[in-house]
Amino acid sequence: MDMDPQALISLYRTMVTIRNFEEIGIYEMGQRRLSGSVHSSAGQEAVPTGICAHLTDSDSIASTHRGHGHCIAKGVDPKLMMAELFGRVTGTNKGKGGSMHIADMTKGMLGTNGVVAASVPLAVGAALTSSIKGTGQVSVAFFGDGGANQGVLHESMNLASVWKLPVLFVCENNQYAESTPVEYALSAENVADRGVGYNMPGVLVDGMDVFAVHEAAGAAVQRARSGQGPTLLECKTYRYYGHTVFDNPRSYRTEEEETYWRGRDPIQLFRTRTLEEGLLQASLLDSIDAEIEQLIRDAIKFADESPLPPEDDVYTDVYVEYPLDGLRRGASMTI
Numbered sequence: 001m002d003m004d005p006q007a008l009i010s011l012y013r014t015m016v017t018i019r020n021f022e023e024i025g026i027y028e029m030g031q032r033r034l035s036g037s038v039h040s041s042a043g044q045e046a047v048p049t050g051i052c053a054h055l056t057d058s059d060s061i062a063s064t065h066r067g068h069g070h071c072i073a074k075g076v077d078p079k080l081m082m083a084e085l086f087g088r089v090t091g092t093n094k095g096k097g098g099s100m101h102i103a104d105m106t107k108g109m110l111g112t113n114g115v116v117a118a119s120v121p122l123a124v125g126a127a128l129t130s131s132i133k134g135t136g137q138v139s140v141a142f143f144g145d146g147g148a149n150q151g152v153l154h155e156s157m158n159l160a161s162v163w164k165l166p167v168l169f170v171c172e173n174n175q176y177a178e179s180t181p182v183e184y185a186l187s188a189e190n191v192a193d194r195g196v197g198y199n200m201p202g203v204l205v206d207g208m209d210v211f212a213v214h215e216a217a218g219a220a221v222q223r224a225r226s227g228q229g230p231t232l233l234e235c236k237t238y239r240y241y242g243h244t245v246f247d248n249p250r251s252y253r254t255e256e257e258e259t260y261w262r263g264r265d266p267i268q269l270f271r272t273r274t275l276e277e278g279l280l281q282a283s284l285l286d287s288i289d290a291e292i293e294q295l296i297r298d299a300i301k302f303a304d305e306s307p308l309p310p311e312d313d314v315y316t317d318v319y320v321e322y323p324l325d326g327l328r329r330g331a332s333m334t335i
């Protein structure tokens with residue numbers, strides 16, 4: 001494997017941060033009975049990690065309702081994210097967004113999004129800006145297997161292909177859209193098969209293997225940066241928990257199936273490979289585990305101790321003053 005130890009460690013740290021954020025953070029949130037729906041991406045860590053390793057802060061990503069992993073992989077501070085989940089004023093979005101509205105423009109994180117596939121055209125828009133300005137920035141649109149059937153995705157892929165925009169369409173196929181199995185709802189065998197209809201490569205990737213994701217993303221990012229246009233990546237993966245924190249029974253799937261996928265755990269696969277190949281030491285990985293667990297516990301403490309947004313701020317940052325110069329001169333409206 002031609003990856004230096006620092007790059008390997010960085011992949012591991014990101015995956016472990018996501019896992020801890022999802023498992024400890026969401027558990028602690030549940031203990032405090034905080035409101036709002038939260039979607040865990042535990043199990044899917046390899047996808048955002050392998051993709052975002054190729055991006056810089058000036059590249060953009062647009063995310064989904066299951067977006068904590070995307071944010072962390074793109075460099076958003078887990079402490080500020082946790083405060084956002086807890087609805088605190090110290091959060092990424094001052095506590096008013098919650099899990100499905102985390103954004104951090106300083107990191108090129110355009111937003112998690114509660115509307116399925118709605119963030120896809122945002123990534124295409126960012127790619128269009130890059131293309132017009134000639135800045136070489138790349139953007140990534142993440143969406144699920146359910147999102148793969150939304151009309152807006154197809155419009156976005158078509159336009160991006162026609163204009164050869166520097167964008168990656170990354171489908172995280174976690175086998176279900178809420179309780180609907182992908183086999184039931186998808187017209188093609190694979191989402192990747194649809195790339196041909198938009199004249200772009202459609203690449204099937206083992207989404208539990210961070211090295212496979214990293215390699216496929218490297219080629220797609222290189223293609224985008226060099227002006228050759230978009231790529232569709234379909235990463236086959238699995239969410240370990242229910243659709244939301246309220247979906248505990250998961251009655252639409254079997255224990256055998258869950259056991260199979262947990263047997264392909266992305267963090268364990270990473271450990272096995274790097275240890276067997278003598279690339280990293282177990283003691284180092286163990287110390288990273290402990291360090292990250294503490295980081296997440298500190299984030300929870302920070303969130304817990306932060307105040308709620310003041311009542312007087314209820315409309316601040318919610319409505320935008322939009323001057324309608326030229327339409328109704330002198331008038332303004334809120335949108």
Ligand SMILES: Cc1ncc(C[n+]2csc(CCOP(=O)(O)OP(=O)(O)O)c2C)c(N)n1
Nearest residue numbers: 066114115116144145146147174176177178
């Ligand atoms: C436009 C729209 N339709 C329906 C919903 C309700 N909804 C929320 S998540 C979801 C399933 C999405 O499945 P998928 O795209 O596979 O993402 P996953 O939850 O598996 O990560 C649905 C139908 C929504 N939020 N937005």
Ligand SMILES: [Mg+2]
Nearest residue numbers: 144145176177
């Ligand atoms: Mg899904």
